[in-house]
Amino acid sequence: MSTTTAPKPAPTAPSAQPAQRLRTRGPLRPATVAKNLGALLLALLFLFPVYWMFSSALKPSSEILTKDPVFVFTPTMQNFEKATGVDNFWTYVTNSLVVTVSAVLLALLVALAASFAIARMRFRGRKGMVLAVMMAQMAPWEVMVIAMYMILRDAEMLNSLPMLTAIYFVMVLPFTIWTLRGFIAAVPVSLEEAAQIDGCTRGQAFRKVIFPLLAPGLMSTSLFGFITAWNEFAMVLILNKDKTAQTLPLWLTQFKTAFGNDWGATMAASSLFAVPVLLIFIFLQRKAVGGMTAGAVKG
Amino acid sequence: MTVHSQGAATSAPQDAPLKSAGLPPKAPAAPAGPSQPSPRGGRKQLPTGWLPYLLIAPAVLSLAVLLVYPLIKNVILSFQDINKIEFIQRKYPSAGFDNYTQLLGDSNFWTVVLRSFGFTLANVVLIMAIGSLIGLLLNKLGKKMRLVLSMALVMAWAMPIVASVQVFYWLFDEQFGVMNWVMRTAGFSGYEQHNWFETGLSTLTIVTVLVVWGSIPFVALNMYAALTTVGAELYEAARMDGANGWQTFWKVVFPQLKPFFLITTFLEVIWVFKAFTQVYAMNKGGPDRASEILPVFAFVEGQSQSHYGLAAAISVLTILILIVIMSFYFRLILKQEEEQ
Numbered sequence: 001m002s003t004t005t006a007p008k009p010a011p012t013a014p015s016a017q018p019a020q021r022l023r024t025r026g027p028l029r030p031a032t033v034a035k036n037l038g039a040l041l042l043a044l045l046f047l048f049p050v051y052w053m054f055s056s057a058l059k060p061s062s063e064i065l066t067k068d069p070v071f072v073f074t075p076t077m078q079n080f081e082k083a084t085g086v087d088n089f090w091t092y093v094t095n096s097l098v099v100t101v102s103a104v105l106l107a108l109l110v111a112l113a114a115s116f117a118i119a120r121m122r123f124r125g126r127k128g129m130v131l132a133v134m135m136a137q138m139a140p141w142e143v144m145v146i147a148m149y150m151i152l153r154d155a156e157m158l159n160s161l162p163m164l165t166a167i168y169f170v171m172v173l174p175f176t177i178w179t180l181r182g183f184i185a186a187v188p189v190s191l192e193e194a195a196q197i198d199g200c201t202r203g204q205a206f207r208k209v210i211f212p213l214l215a216p217g218l219m220s221t222s223l224f225g226f227i228t229a230w231n232e233f234a235m236v237l238i239l240n241k242d243k244t245a246q247t248l249p250l251w252l253t254q255f256k257t258a259f260g261n262d263w264g265a266t267m268a269a270s271s272l273f274a275v276p277v278l279l280i281f282i283f284l285q286r287k288a289v290g291g292m293t294a295g296a297v298k299g
Numbered sequence: 300m301t302v303h304s305q306g307a308a309t310s311a312p313q314d315a316p317l318k319s320a321g322l323p324p325k326a327p328a329a330p331a332g333p334s335q336p337s338p339r340g341g342r343k344q345l346p347t348g349w350l351p352y353l354l355i356a357p358a359v360l361s362l363a364v365l366l367v368y369p370l371i372k373n374v375i376l377s378f379q380d381i382n383k384i385e386f387i388q389r390k391y392p393s394a395g396f397d398n399y400t401q402l403l404g405d406s407n408f409w410t411v412v413l414r415s416f417g418f419t420l421a422n423v424v425l426i427m428a429i430g431s432l433i434g435l436l437l438n439k440l441g442k443k444m445r446l447v448l449s450m451a452l453v454m455a456w457a458m459p460i461v462a463s464v465q466v467f468y469w470l471f472d473e474q475f476g477v478m479n480w481v482m483r484t485a486g487f488s489g490y491e492q493h494n495w496f497e498t499g500l501s502t503l504t505i506v507t508v509l510v511v512w513g514s515i516p517f518v519a520l521n522m523y524a525a526l527t528t529v530g531a532e533l534y535e536a537a538r539m540d541g542a543n544g545w546q547t548f549w550k551v552v553f554p555q556l557k558p559f560f561l562i563t564t565f566l567e568v569i570w571v572f573k574a575f576t577q578v579y580a581m582n583k584g585g586p587d588r589a590s591e592i593l594p595v596f597a598f599v600e601g602q603s604q605s606h607y608g609l610a611a612a613i614s615v616l617t618i619l620i621l622i623v624i625m626s627f628y629f630r631l632i633l634k635q636e637e638e639q
Contacts (some may be wrong), residue, residue, distance in 0.1 A: 039445075046455040065474075113355070231460060234576060278454060
C-alpha cells in the first residue's frame with residue numbers, strides 16, 4: 001500500500017518535468033486534468049446503469065414511458081408498491097432468505113471442519129482433496145441444469161426448498177473451504193500449540209484460539225457465499241417452476257410479459273433485490289479486492 | 300444434509316486418542332506427488348489417522364452426491380434417447396452415440412460452438428484490455444479520484460447479474476430506452492425506435508456490453524491491487540535507466556504481473572464461456588435462437604424442445620471444452636501454490 005504516495009513520480013507521465021515532487025498545489029498540468037477527467041467520466045459510465053435503475057424505480061409511470069428521458073421528476077413509491085404487491089411476494093422473500101442463509105451456514109460448518117483438516121493436518125489424499133476443492137470451485141453448474149432436473153424429477157424433489165438449499169450449499173462449499181483454509185493457515189500453529197501446552201485439548205484449542213481469530217474471515221466468506229446463493233438464477237429457474245418455491249431472482253423477471261413490460265416495477269424490484277448486495281460489497285470492498293479467490297463470487 | 304453437519308460438529312472435539320489409528324505418523328509424510336516440501340516452514344507432524352478423514356467426510360460426501368453424481372448422470376443421459384414421450388413415461392432407452400453423431404453432424408451445433416468462442420473471445424479481450432487500462436489509471440490517480448472511481452467500479456461489480464440484465468434491457472428498450480435517445484442526441488439517424496435485439500448478433504452485442512461492464516471492475520481493481528505490489532524502487536530504477544512510460548510498463552511492470560494476467564484471463568474465459576444468466580435472461584437465446592451460446596443451447600434443447608438426451612450431450616461437450624480450458628488454469632494455480 002506504500003503506493004498511495006509512491007507512484008507520484010509518475011513513470012508514464014510523458015516526459016515529466018523535474019518539478020514533480022514539489023507539485024502540491026501548483027498550476028494543474030494538462031496531463032493531470034485529463035487523467036482526472038477521464039476517471040470521472042469512467043466513474044459516471046460505470047455508475048449510470050445503477051443510477052438509471054434507481055431513478056427509473058422512483059419515477060411515476062408517465063415519466064418512464066417517454067421518448068426523451070426525464071431527468072428531473074418527483075419521486076414516487078408507486079413502482080415499489082406494485083412490485084411488492086404481487087401475489088406471493090413475501091413467499092419469494094422468505095424463500096430467498098431461508099435458502100441462502102441456511103446454505104451458507106451449512107457450508108460454513110462443513111467447510112470449517114474440512115479446511116481445518118486441509119490446513120493443519122497431513123493425511124493421505126490431502127493434495128487430492130485440495131485439487132478436488134479447486135476443481136469443484138469451477139464446477140459448471142449452469143451447464144448441469146438439465147441433468148439436475150432429470151435427477152430431481154425422478155426423485156420427486158422438484159419445487160423443493162430443502163433441495164435448493166442443498167444445491168446452493170454445495171455451490172458455495174468449495175469456495176468456502178478454499179478461503180477458510182487460507183485463513184486457518186494464516187493463524188500461527190504456535191498459538192494453537194501454546195493453548196495445548198496450557199492444557200487445552202485440540203478441540204478446545206480450535207474453539208478458543210483459532211475460531212476467534214477466524215471471525216473476520218468467516219464473516220467475509222459467508223457474505224460472499226450469501227451473494228452467490230442470493231443471485232443464483234439457472235437452477236431455481238429450471239427446478240422450481242412452482243411459484244411458491246421460487247426465489248427473488250425469478251420475482252424480478254416477472255414484470256416483463258407478452259402484454260408489455262412494466263419497467264417501473266421491474267426497476268423497483270431490481271433495486272430492492274440489488275440493495276443488500278450493494279451494501280455488502282461496500283462493506284467488503286477491501287477484502288474483495290486483492291484476494292483472487294474472491295472473484296469466485298461472480299462465477 | 301443435516302446428517303453431514305452433525306458429523307462435522309461432533310467430530311471436532313473428540314480428538315484425544317491421537318495416534319490411535321493404524322497409520323504411523325511419519326509414513327504419510329509425502330502423500331501424493333513428489334512436490335511436498337514441508338509446507339509452511341517446518342510444521343510439526345500433526346496427528347494422522349482417522350481424524351482428518353472424519354473432518355473432510357461431510358464435504359466429500361456432499362460434493363459426491365450433489366456435484367459428482369449429477370455430472371455422471373449427465374454423461375449417462377447423453378447416451379439415452381429421451382424426448383417428450385420417454386420423458387413423460389420415465390423411460391430411458393439407450394441411444395448409443397446417436398446424440399453425439401446427430402450433434403456433430405449438425406451445422407447448427409457448430410454455429411453455436413463458433414458463436415460461443417467468438418462471444419468469449421470478444422468479451423475477454425475487451426474485459427482484459429479495458430480492465431487493465433483502468434487498473435493502470437487507478438494507480439496514477441490521486442487519493443480522492445481513486446476512491447471515486449473505485450467506488451463506481453465496486454457498484455458495477457456488485458450489481459446482481461439478474462438485476463443488471465433487466466437494467467440493460469431497459470436501457471436498450473425499443474420504445475422508451477435511454478440508448479435510443481443517446482444515439483439520437485449524438486446525431487445518428489434511424490434511432491427513433493431502433494430494436495437493439497433484432498438479430499442474434501445485436502443481442503449478443505448488448506450482452507457483451509453488459510458482461511464487459513460487469514467484469515471490468517474485477518480486473519481493474521485486482522490489477523490496481525497487483526500494481527501496488529510492484530515496488531516503488533523498481534519504477535525508480537527504471538526511471539534512472541532512462542526508460543519511458545511504455546518501456547517501464549512492458550519491461551518492468553508487466554513481467555511482474557504476468558501471473559496475474561494469465562490467471563485473470565483464464566478466469567474470465569471460464570466465466571464468460573458459461574455465461575448462462577446474462578444471455579438467457581436477456582432474450583432467452585432469441586430471436587429465433589440466434590443468440591444461443593452453448594449453455595443456453597443445452598438449456599433450450601432440454602427445456603423448450605424436450606430433447607433431454609441431446610441436451611445432455613451438449614452439456615457433456617461443453618463441459619469437455621471447459622475442462623480443457625480449466626486444465627490450463629489449474630496448472631497456473633498449482634505452479635503459483637508451489638512457488639509460494
